[in-house]
Amino acid sequence: MKTLPSGSDAIYDIVGVGFGPSNLALAVAIEEYNASLPLDRLDRRLKAGFLEAQPRFGWHRGMLIEDATMQVSFLKDLVTLRNPTSDFSFVSYLHEQGRLVDFLNQKTFFPLRVEFHAYFEWAASRVDHLVEYGAEVLAVEPVTDERGEVRWLEVTSRDPAGGGTVVRRTRNLCVATGLEPHLPPGTALSERVWHTSQLLDRAANVPGGPGAVRRAVVLGAGQSAAEAVDYLHRTFPQAEVCSVFAKYGYTPADDSPLANRIFDPEAVDVYHGSPQNVKRSLDDYHRSTNYSVVDMDLIESLSATLYREKVTGRRRLRMMNVSRIREVQDGPEGLSLTVEYLPTGERQVLEADVLVHGTGYRPRDLAALLGDLSKLCERDDEDAVRVGRDHRVATAERLTAGIYLQGATEHTHGITSTLLSTAAVRAGEILDSLLARSSAAVSGVG
Numbered sequence: 001m002k003t004l005p006s007g008s009d010a011i012y013d014i015v016g017v018g019f020g021p022s023n024l025a026l027a028v029a030i031e032e033y034n035a036s037l038p039l040d041r042l043d044r045r046l047k048a049g050f051l052e053a054q055p056r057f058g059w060h061r062g063m064l065i066e067d068a069t070m071q072v073s074f075l076k077d078l079v080t081l082r083n084p085t086s087d088f089s090f091v092s093y094l095h096e097q098g099r100l101v102d103f104l105n106q107k108t109f110f111p112l113r114v115e116f117h118a119y120f121e122w123a124a125s126r127v128d129h130l131v132e133y134g135a136e137v138l139a140v141e142p143v144t145d146e147r148g149e150v151r152w153l154e155v156t157s158r159d160p161a162g163g164g165t166v167v168r169r170t171r172n173l174c175v176a177t178g179l180e181p182h183l184p185p186g187t188a189l190s191e192r193v194w195h196t197s198q199l200l201d202r203a204a205n206v207p208g209g210p211g212a213v214r215r216a217v218v219l220g221a222g223q224s225a226a227e228a229v230d231y232l233h234r235t236f237p238q239a240e241v242c243s244v245f246a247k248y249g250y251t252p253a254d255d256s257p258l259a260n261r262i263f264d265p266e267a268v269d270v271y272h273g274s275p276q277n278v279k280r281s282l283d284d285y286h287r288s289t290n291y292s293v294v295d296m297d298l299i300e301s302l303s304a305t306l307y308r309e310k311v312t313g314r315r316r317l318r319m320m321n322v323s324r325i326r327e328v329q330d331g332p333e334g335l336s337l338t339v340e341y342l343p344t345g346e347r348q349v350l351e352a353d354v355l356v357h358g359t360g361y362r363p364r365d366l367a368a369l370l371g372d373l374s375k376l377c378e379r380d381d382e383d384a385v386r387v388g389r390d391h392r393v394a395t396a397e398r399l400t401a402g403i404y405l406q407g408a409t410e411h412t413h414g415i416t417s418t419l420l421s422t423a424a425v426r427a428g429e430i431l432d433s434l435l436a437r438s439s440a441a442v443s444g445v446g
């Protein structure tokens with residue numbers, strides 16, 4: 001099995017924690033930078049390594065529904081907004097696959113999700129020498145020199161080759177560990193109780209097979225919940241599919257052109273420079289571009305299904321709006337769910353074979369990953385980590401090793417932080433920051 005170099009003679013310029021699209025974009029930016037150096041400047045190459053917990057590259061595999069499309073233009077791929085001439089672009093990928101003309105004829109900006117996943121895999125395979133899979137990072141620790149300065153960090157990860165761990169030393173860290181499933185308190189996942197992130201795998205292995213499912217219930221009113229409703233309705237042909245949510249109806253995603261500018265690189269400048277109250281109001285105004293919203297096409301399609309079933313009398317799709325699930329009993333024969341209709345408080349018990357939580361995601365605990373290092377990170381009045389415009393965490397003076405964040409920066413860089421929109425540009429900004437700081441160190445500046 002291939003592993004990245006470790007040991008005390010292998011000091012990295014940067015180690016990336018997690019290898020989803022964000023750190024993949026960074027790996028590509030570093031690869032392109034290293035390849036661009038003339039022969040007499042090869043000493044300027046950055047030594048980079050990325051550690052990924054999954055056994056191979058995977059981007060939301062549980063939601064790779066065959067006909068689901070991207071919610072971002074293909075031009076917001078891993079590179080184009082940073083370097084439109086890069087051969088790591090989605091267009092280059094299509095060209096290599098012999099599908100460029102076919103894609104063009106689709107007249108769309110929004111490729112299939114499975115196709116973008118294949119594009120990510122293709123790009124990841126081209127920087128495979130920079131990545132170790134099956135290498136969950138367990139701890140990051142400061143390494144202090146004789147003057148008390150923390151110049152390096154030690155990153156401990158699982159050894160994919162065995163049960164042990166591997167330690168690597170680096171001058172900079174880039175944490176891009178994404179979000180984790182959010183579940184209502186007390187939820188116990190099981191073969192019948194799932195989160196949407198598990199959808200495809202769980203549906204393929206449902207107890208008794210798809211034909212045995214008589215009722216599936218989906219909780220939530222966001223894009224993933226609506227996709228799960230649609231998918232289960234098609235996949236379990238005998239089942240009633242109930243969509244339970246507190247709203248009256250799904251809210252459409254605002255993808256109008258002017259609101260969409262909130263995802264522009266320039267909007268990140270504006271957001272980062274704004275006072276706290278302006279940041280909060282921008283969040284509130286533009287939540288509907290991303291949170292608890294559903295693509296209009298999907299809303300219309302589900303509404304058409306509801307009506308069609310009303311006409312034919314074979315009703316399998318059921319919207320249980322203004323409702324909440326109050327109790328879940330998971331027994332050997334199936335589930336028993338108590339659903340409350342909020343306007344009246346009336347409760348009914350539904351027997352179900354499957355319950356899917358479309359309850360979204362939440363940030364991972366950065367402090368748990370950083371351990372004692374966390375104490376050296378500066379915090380704002382709300383106890384959130386301070387992050388510079390260059391995505392580097394502001395730290396105590398004696399910590400000179402760099403900690404960069406991708407994803408966990410909504411509070412400093414705005415709503416686009418957890419999305420793909422600025423991944424390419426952000427990777428370039430992190431690279432620029434690394435280079436500026438390493439040349440300042442070489443010339444003794446700063």
Ligand SMILES: Cc1cc2nc3c(=O)[nH]c(=O)nc-3n(C[C@H](O)[C@H](O)[C@H](O)COP(=O)(O)OP(=O)(O)OC[C@H]3O[C@@H](n4cnc5c(N)ncnc54)[C@H](O)[C@@H]3O)c2cc1C
Nearest residue numbers: 018020021022052053063070071072136137177178419420
């Ligand atoms: C179904 C779905 C569809 C989406 N579609 C879009 C879309 O169309 N457009 C858009 O802009 N956004 C979309 N998003 C938002 C999504 O967050 C981004 O697309 C993207 O995944 C962010 O990339 P990332 O690399 O920051 O995080 P992730 O893609 O979440 O990658 C993080 C990686 O870190 C790894 N990891 C975590 N902890 C550790 C650790 N301790 N050690 C090592 N590895 C670790 C994880 O295994 C994972 O591979 C979608 C989200 C979902 C759930």
